[in-house]
Amino acid sequence: MSVRVRFAPSPTGFMHMGNARTALFNWLYARHVGGTFLLRIEDTDRERSTKEAVQVIYDSLKWMGLDWDEDVIFQSDRLDVYRDVANRLIDAGFAYRCTCTREELEAIKVRMEAETGQKRYDRTCRDKKQGPDCGEHVIRFATPITGESAFEDLIQGSILKQQEELDDFIMMRTDGTPTYQFAVVVDDEKMRITHVIRGVDHIDNTHDQLNLYRALGFTPPQFAHAPRILGLSKRKGSPSVEYYRQAMGLTREGLLNYIVRLGWSHGDQEIFSMEELIAAFDLKDVNRASGNFDDVKLAWVNEQQLRKIPLELLADYVLPYFQEKGLNPEKGPWFYRMLDVIRLRATHLGDFVDRCDYFFNDIKEYEEKAAKKHLKSAMTPVLLELADRFEKLGEWTEEAIAAVMTRLCEEKDTKLGKIAQPARVALSGCAMTPGIYETIWLIGRERTVSRLKAATQWIAENDQT
Incomplete structure (x- = not known):
């Protein structure tokens, strides 16, 4: 069977780093095995879901280069499906209507915590067999009371939990919308999902969902729960893709290269092209240990990618x-x-x-420290000589520029830095630029000559040595 995976965000804000990594892991795995990557928008939360947030999801995925393969699925378009499936489960005895009020539920949780140590529902309505005319109600799943829930996670290994520890979770809210636990199972079956790749914080949800799969007669997908990303919750708001894209000026190559390594490794290699990631990524190489988000390391990875991008x-x-x-x-x-x-x-x-301001605009002033150190009266003849030779230079190439400066150094019996650094300050206004030959070539002949002469004028007016 061909691999089919999905990314299923809720449109309630920006795409944070945890979601971005989940999308990346799913996309890479699909591309690695020649499978299908699907996008589902889980927009049943009517109060929080917005069209603007849906667009943020689209924009973030497109910027990251994570293209999806089929039409986008919206849960809000499938409300009738969820209601039909819920009623089917009620008829089969796997679900029931619950009319407990909010106040009653709070009292139940307090009592259950005192008796069992867990804040959960006491199944008051489980055996009442209430019909659809019972008034305002939710629909709960009738979780098995005995036995074990077990599955083999492709990343975390064997996971086991006793059914008695699980709650009769809500499937349908009072407003007729499905909860996450319920809708994902119905949707994953409809979309023929073979692998659910998501964060480790969803492991407990998996037990409830497996019970649903069994009740509905569905074959469950394989589950792979990626480790946590530490260091994000302590920040003021969870950093988003949009933040790193716009405010931090990261490349998508840099960001994706960094977040993929938060939980996945391939030998000692740290810097990857997208093609290399697709070829190398496999779920068996995803670690169980949590990853630590480090802005310094992220900047370094982005720096390496900047040097490789065409x-x-x-x-x-x-x-x-x-x-x-x-x-x-x-x-x-x-x-x-x-x-x-x-x-x-x-x-x-x-x-x-x-x-690179000096490549485009005239110099308005020199850095004080740089000018004081390098623009001295003794350099005036040298700068004028450079201006003259550059003005007469036939071919304006970096090689020809290097030859001029090398020859002048030989004639003056001095090291290149003794001439290059004053010239750099004269041409750029600062002490730090790319290589002097490249800088001169980029500034161009006319502006180079003009700026060298202007520097000598500045020296005449300002140098007191």
């Missing part, structure tokens, strides 16, 4: 950041070369525009 794709990623600053560079050799030299020091996409 320049044409990187240009697509960074152009919106330039446009926000009022800059509209054209794609081409010059822009690609600039990105190539800047990415060696970049951690986030925003770094590209933050570190």
Whole structure:
């Protein structure tokens, strides 16, 4: 049987990191085995579900590159199905109507906790056989009272629980909408899901769902519960895909590469392309131990990915950041070369525009510390000589620029840094840039000559040595 997996978020807000990893694990497993990845929107919570949040799910998955294979399933379109299945279970004796009020339920929970140590329902209505005209009611599943619930988890191993520890959970609310526990079983059967891959916090739900599968005569899927991601709950709000995409300026390659390693490993390899992840990902390599979310490690992974991304794709990623600053560079050799030299020091996409102002705009001022150290009267003849030689240089290439500076160093019997660093400050206004030859080439002949001469004028007006 072909593998069929699903990602089933609730549209109640942004997509946080736990959901993002669940989607990624499902998508990678489907692509690895040539299976099918499905998307289901669990929107039965009428108060919290919004169209805007559905769009956030779409946008987040598309940005991550996690494409789904069939039409999206909405639970809100299937309410009649859930009601029909619930009534079928009642008729077969596997479910019942419960009319206990909220106040009665609270009193029951207090008493049951005192008697058994568990806050659960005491099955007051289980044997009443109440009909649909019993007034306001929920529908509960009649959980087996004796025996064991056991399954073999593909990640966590053998899981066992006594049926007497389980509750008669609510299947249908008073407003006629299904609960998570009930709807997922009905939907997974309809969608022919073969593997349910989700977070370890759903393990207890699995026992209730297995009882439902048996009551309905369905064959359960295989379950794989991924470990927790630690370090998120302590934050002010759970960080979302949108946050890391926009506020932090991460690439999708960086974010996905990082979160996939929160629970999965492939030898000692840390940096993966998407193609490598698809080829390597297998549920047998998902760990049981929890992963720790670390923003420093995330930034490092993103930095490594920035150095591997094809320049044409990187240009697509960074152009919106330039446009926000009022800059509209054209794609081409010059822009690609600039990105190539800047990415060696970049951690986030925003770094590209933050570190290249001098490639686009005139220098308004020099960094005080850099100017004081490098723009001295003794450098005026050298900077003017450089300006003259660059102005007369035939071919404007990095190799030709390097030859000019090497020759001048030889003539002055000095090291490259003694000339390159003052030139760097003169050309960029700061002490840190990419390599001096690349920087000069990118700034261009005319602006290089002009800025070198302008620096000597500044020295004449400001240097007191």
